[in-house]
Amino acid sequence: MSRFFSGKYASLEPYVPGEQPRERKYVKLNTNESPYPPSPLLTERVQEQCGLLNLYSDPECTALRERLAARLGVRTENILPTNGSDEALNFAVMAFGDGTHPFAFADITYGFYAVFCALGGVPYMEIPLRKDFSIGLEDYIGLGKNIIIANPNAPTGLALPRAELERVIASNPENVVVIDEAYVDFGAESCVPLIEKYDNLLVTQTFSKSRSLAGARLGFAVGCAGLIADLNAVKYSTNPYNVNRMTMAAGSAALDDDGYFMANCRDIAATRGYVSRELAGLGFELTDSRTNFVFCTHPKIQGAELYSELRARGVLVRHFDSPRIAAYNRVSIGTREQMDIFLDAVRDILNERGGAAL
Numbered sequence: 347m348s349r350f351f352s353g354k355y356a357s358l359e360p361y362v363p364g365e366q367p368r369e370r371k372y373v374k375l376n377t378n379e380s381p382y383p384p385s386p387l388l389t390e391r392v393q394e395q396c397g398l399l400n401l402y403s404d405p406e407c408t409a410l411r412e413r414l415a416a417r418l419g420v421r422t423e424n425i426l427p428t429n430g431s432d433e434a435l436n437f438a439v440m441a442f443g444d445g446t447h448p449f450a451f452a453d454i455t456y457g458f459y460a461v462f463c464a465l466g467g468v469p470y471m472e473i474p475l476r477k478d479f480s481i482g483l484e485d486y487i488g489l490g491k492n493i494i495i496a497n498p499n500a501p502t503g504l505a506l507p508r509a510e511l512e513r514v515i516a517s518n519p520e521n522v523v524v525i526d527e528a529y530v531d532f533g534a535e536s537c538v539p540l541i542e543k544y545d546n547l548l549v550t551q552t553f554s555k556s557r558s559l560a561g562a563r564l565g566f567a568v569g570c571a572g573l574i575a576d577l578n579a580v581k582y583s584t585n586p587y588n589v590n591r592m593t594m595a596a597g598s599a600a601l602d603d604d605g606y607f608m609a610n611c612r613d614i615a616a617t618r619g620y621v622s623r624e625l626a627g628l629g630f631e632l633t634d635s636r637t638n639f640v641f642c643t644h645p646k647i648q649g650a651e652l653y654s655e656l657r658a659r660g661v662l663v664r665h666f667d668s669p670r671i672a673a674y675n676r677v678s679i680g681t682r683e684q685m686d687i688f689l690d691a692v693r694d695i696l697n698e699r700g701g702a703a704l
């Protein structure tokens with residue numbers, strides 16, 4: 347840190363992204379990327395943009411918003427495309443949070459929420475998940491604070507039905523409720539259909555997982571026109587060209603090729619089922635994941651140790667140090683072949699410990 351760094355960031359603890367190692371080739375199951383490349387249509391459309399890079403991108407993201415609106419059954423004024431959904435979440439904290447409008451979210455959830463609040467000087471409250479990692483909905487009913495709920499939640503993978511979330515949204519009419527649907531395409535119910543009914547509901551989604559575009563950085567927020575106008579005020583005060591040309595073209599092409607990506611999501615869900623059954627057979631406990639990852643623990647090996655042993659065998663998963671989930675690892679769902687390599691490595695590790703299987 348230099349002596350010029352503003353004191354207002356003195357206690358900031360930046361988000362630590364999952365490793366992107368370069369030193370060796372791993373079976374990379376640590377950042378919930380899609381194992382499938384984008385379809386050829388995207389390559390073609392992105393290439394068309396390369397010769398136009400001397401020109402700024404469309405700050406209104408018109409073509410992309412039109413396609414998204416058609417896909418989601420909303421109007422273009424209900425959508426704001428962003429540089430990853432991280433940016434949509436940050437914009438929401440910037441737009442709706444301040445000293446008298448704090449945020450609340452689960453104690454075990456996406457770590458960036460707390461970082462965005464700290465960055466913006468917005469107070470926040472962490473609400474403990476229940477012992478089984480489920481969200482205690484009653485904790486959020488009539489809370490009177492802005493709320494962020496990841497549905498499905500990460501890293502637990504658990505999802506709530508739309509009807510339950512609607513109770514939270516309806517009971518906090520004076521506060522914004524953000525539903526982070528980064529993983530919704532892998533098997534959860536979206537709250538997008540509720541945006542017509544509730545002017546305090548903001549939904550965020552991403553192209554990073556279900557549409558194989560983590561490296562392009564594309565997400566979006568969906569909400570009533572008023573909320574989207576607020577987010578636009580923040581966007582036009584920070585970075586009007588927040589989505590670059592190539593990414594915008596990739597996003598539009600992904601929506602034109604929706605069948606390809608939704609089929610990939612079904613494959614990933616099927617592989618998740620296979621991996622879950624195999625792990626359970628080896629004595630693991632797993633949450634009922636509705637995402638492109640599983641969250642698992644084994645009674646005979648510590649979470650950090652399993653992580654290191656897998657790493658030594660060329661398989662990278664994600665381990666979080668925080669006390670309530672230290673026994674667990676989050677394992678992204680790759681191709682069937684990648685998951686067989688992972689499962690073989692797990693068997694090997696357990697066998698070395700004298701057959702820790704049941």
Ligand code: PMP
Binds near residue numbers: 432500528552
């Ligand atoms: N929400 C959750 C719950 C996530 O796990 C992630 C991925 N790290 C994001 C949002 C942000 O993803 P992106 O910025 O790639 O859209």
